[in-house]
Amino acid sequence: MSRASSPPLDPVAVSEDLTPLPSLKKAGNADIDFDGQLDQPLKIHEDARSGCGGQTWPAGLVLGKHILRYHRRELQDARILELGAGGGLVGLAVALGCGGGSSLLLTDQDEMLQLMQHNIRLNGVESRASALVLNWGEPLPEAVVQQRPNVVLAAECVYFEPAFPLLMQTLKDLFVLNDEAVVYFCFKKRRRADMQFVKMAKKAFAVDEMFDEDRPVFSRQALFLFSFQSKTAANANKAAAANGKANGANGMHKS
Numbered sequence: 001m002s003r004a005s006s007p008p009l010d011p012v013a014v015s016e017d018l019t020p021l022p023s024l025k026k027a028g029n030a031d032i033d034f035d036g037q038l039d040q041p042l043k044i045h046e047d048a049r050s051g052c053g054g055q056t057w058p059a060g061l062v063l064g065k066h067i068l069r070y071h072r073r074e075l076q077d078a079r080i081l082e083l084g085a086g087g088g089l090v091g092l093a094v095a096l097g098c099g100g101g102s103s104l105l106l107t108d109q110d111e112m113l114q115l116m117q118h119n120i121r122l123n124g125v126e127s128r129a130s131a132l133v134l135n136w137g138e139p140l141p142e143a144v145v146q147q148r149p150n151v152v153l154a155a156e157c158v159y160f161e162p163a164f165p166l167l168m169q170t171l172k173d174l175f176v177l178n179d180e181a182v183v184y185f186c187f188k189k190r191r192r193a194d195m196q197f198v199k200m201a202k203k204a205f206a207v208d209e210m211f212d213e214d215r216p217v218f219s220r221q222a223l224f225l226f227s228f229q230s231k232t233a234a235n236a237n238k239a240a241a242a243n244g245k246a247n248g249a250n251g252m253h254k255s
């Protein structure tokens, strides 16, 4: 298949949206604490002139809050990669909120590189976060291969149908690199076609809707929050859980 990358978002190309993309904001700084999840708010410079990722999107806020609320400990020492990071909202929230043992790669198209680097500096996390270009569908950059991420974050990356196979390819490549990785994936459905991406993902990966006490609220806003795992890892986890239960029932407990 073609490994050409998708062009940046053209607002005209999404004019058939069921829910339109928000109108572009003026450049400026925002402090975001994810509804009190961060003691010290994340500082984000937004500048939509660099592309649609230059501003904050609803799925990024939902995913950031979800990770901080439910996955903090798991991510403390994780090797984290963010796809389509834009200004780095989710990845940087995780870097601030999940402790110093993790390493973070923020990735996006070339247009977003400066903004990602700027926001890394703004939050003082240069020692454990860096930014690089990763065009979906292209071979994974060497830095990603070296990092071998075990946690992948992707917010609001489903909005442009021609990019779906490219994003799928990158996710598959990441599971080839580490089939125990977990992808946390959140997007707002704007067009009927967006659900095609979920269909493709369900064919290729084990897809789960994650528990979140805010789900009734964000579902009403057509926001979807999933985890993806490789089918091999998901089956192994299920078998281990069933085994654990059986051992528990037999009074066998591993110390």
Ligand SMILES: C[S@@+](CC[C@H](N)C(=O)[O-])C[C@H]1O[C@@H](n2cnc3c(N)ncnc32)[C@H](O)[C@@H]1O
Binding pocket: 005, 006, 007, 008, 009, 051, 052, 053, 054, 055, 056, 057, 059, 060, 061, 083, 084, 085, 086, 087, 088, 089, 107, 108, 109, 112, 134, 135, 136, 154, 155, 156, 157, 159, 163, 166
């Ligand atoms: C709607 S923005 C979301 C930004 C950020 N994740 C957030 O939630 O605020 C989508 C991002 O995907 C990136 N993107 C789109 N197509 C891409 C591609 N082919 N390769 C890499 N990134 C891409 C865009 O540059 C943009 O930053």
